[in-house]
Amino acid sequence: EPPITLRSLSEAIGIKANQLMRRMMDLTGQLVTINTTLDEDAAIELALEFGVELAIVREETAEDQFDRLLEDARAEETAPEHLQPRPPIVTILGHVDHGKTSLLDYIRKANVVASETGGITQHIGAYQVEQDGRRVTFVDTPGHEAFTAMRARGANVTDIAVVVVAADDGVMPQTKEAIAHAKAAGVQIVVALNKIDLPGAEGNVNRILGELSAEGLIPEEYGGDVPVVRTSAVSGQGVDDLLATLATIAEVYEYKANPDRPATGTCLEAEISEGRGVIATVLVQDGTLRVGDAIVCGEGFGRVRALFDDQGRSIQEAGPSTPVEISGLDAVPTAGEKFAVLEDISQAREVAETRRTRSRGASLGETKAITLENLYSKM
Ligand code: GTP
Numbered sequence: 140e141p142p143i144t145l146r147s148l149s150e151a152i153g154i155k156a157n158q159l160m161r162r163m164m165d166l167t168g169q170l171v172t173i174n175t176t177l178d179e180d181a182a183i184e185l186a187l188e189f190g191v192e193l194a195i196v197r198e199e200t201a202e203d204q205f206d207r208l209l210e211d212a213r214a215e216e217t218a219p220e221h222l223q224p225r226p227p228i229v230t231i232l233g234h235v236d237h238g239k240t241s242l243l244d245y246i247r248k249a250n251v252v253a254s255e256t257g258g259i260t261q262h263i264g265a266y267q268v269e270q271d272g273r274r275v276t277f278v279d280t281p282g283h284e285a286f287t288a289m290r291a292r293g294a295n296v297t298d299i300a301v302v303v304v305a306a307d308d309g310v311m312p313q314t315k316e317a318i319a320h321a322k323a324a325g326v327q328i329v330v331a332l333n334k335i336d337l338p339g340a341e342g343n344v345n346r347i348l349g350e351l352s353a354e355g356l357i358p359e360e361y362g363g364d365v366p367v368v369r370t371s372a373v374s375g376q377g378v379d380d381l382l383a384t385l386a387t388i389a390e391v392y393e394y395k396a397n398p399d400r401p402a403t404g405t406c407l408e409a410e411i412s413e414g415r416g417v418i419a420t421v422l423v424q425d426g427t428l429r430v431g432d433a434i435v436c437g438e439g440f441g442r443v444r445a446l447f448d449d450q451g452r453s454i455q456e457a458g459p460s461t462p463v464e465i466s467g468l469d470a471v472p473t474a475g476e477k478f479a480v481l482e483d484i485s486q487a488r489e490v491a492e493t494r495r496t497r498s499r500g501a502s503l504g505e506t507k508a509i510t511l512e513n514l515y516s517k518m
């Protein structure tokens with residue numbers, strides 16, 4: 140909020156600045172100028188000295204508005220009658236090469252693994268699939284140890300975490316890390332015991348169930364509450380089982396959002412693309428994002444110029460739980476950063492510019508406000 144100066148107080152209460160300054164000096168014994176700032180309590184007290192009751196009304200800044208939109212979305216302050224079912228967001232986590240992308244690929248029946256450099260997931264891919272008329276949003280994450288932050292991000296945007304463990308290998312360092320992220324995020328966890336088609340895999344199952352228990356994931360077959368589904372991304376064994384397990388969880392939790400509000404969500408990845416400007420993959424978590432919306436994400440802002448779905452098709456709008464690629468931001472946001480649609484572009488600009496100034500470390504210099512204590516220290 141802007142500081143209260145003697146000048147602005149003078150203008151607000153219609154008492155001459157000279158009078159205010161004189162009284163202030165009497166009260167504090169300090170030299171003051173017309174630009175001396177006061178905190179709210181001090182301003183209220185000083186106004187009272189002149190018989191004026193000062194009410195401080197705070198206008199919502201653009202940054203406040205951004206925060207409020209996210210908070211509303213989180214708190215689902217929206218009246219329940221506005222909430223509508225949305226697809227669950229399922230993140231695939233696990234150790235490198237345990238078959239996360241292959242499993243998702245089997246589910247999507249497209250070939251994403253082949254197009255990746257060396258088969259290692261470099262970024263978060265997000266897709267929506269439809270199974271028996273029900274949609275599920277999947278977020279793929281890299282298992283490589285260099286990508287801790289991305290796994291954390293994945294766990295934070297998700298409703299359900301599928302922890303993939305290769306049956307020929309078992310619980311590995313990044314499996315443990317994935318479990319920790321999912322637990323910290325407080326989301327439902329399902330284990331996919333993958334590569335079950337490999338010879339000897341079945342023989343490892345008991346050991347791995349023990350390893351999972353040691354990590355605090357007690358499998359249902361051991362009396363716990365963690366479903367462990369045997370899968371193969373090669374033969375497709377267990378994939379339907381996995382989808383059914385996810386559907387059951389989604390039925391129990393009835394994930395909901397309000398499509399009729401300004402969109403909020405999270406950036407999963409972003410880059411500058413030759414000729415297209417900043418391209419960001421975002422996950423809409425609440426509200427509906429539309430072409431033309433004034434959006435802020437991290438230090439970037441702009442009007443949404445175009446929206447593309449997970450198959451690269453141009454779309455006009457994207458509702459809750461939809462992963463979507465957007466163009467139109469003027470700066471590349473960091474993955475994991477929240478986005479929100481503001482009322483107009485000037486507010487979006489204001490938020491982005493405030494953040495840029497802040498991150499540049501620009502400081503207007505230490506201004507020491509007069510507080511109630513030093514206002515009365517002489518009395
Ligand atoms: P990162 O993204 O690098 O962490 O790996 P990932 O977990 O996505 O593993 P990916 O799907 O790329 O698979 C790694 C290798 O395991 C590939 O060669 C796959 O063909 C193979 N693979 C994945 N799932 C299975 C499976 O169920 N059975 C068998 N036999 N091989 C599998």
Ligand code: MG
Binds near residue numbers: 239240241258259280
């Ligand atoms: Mg992968």
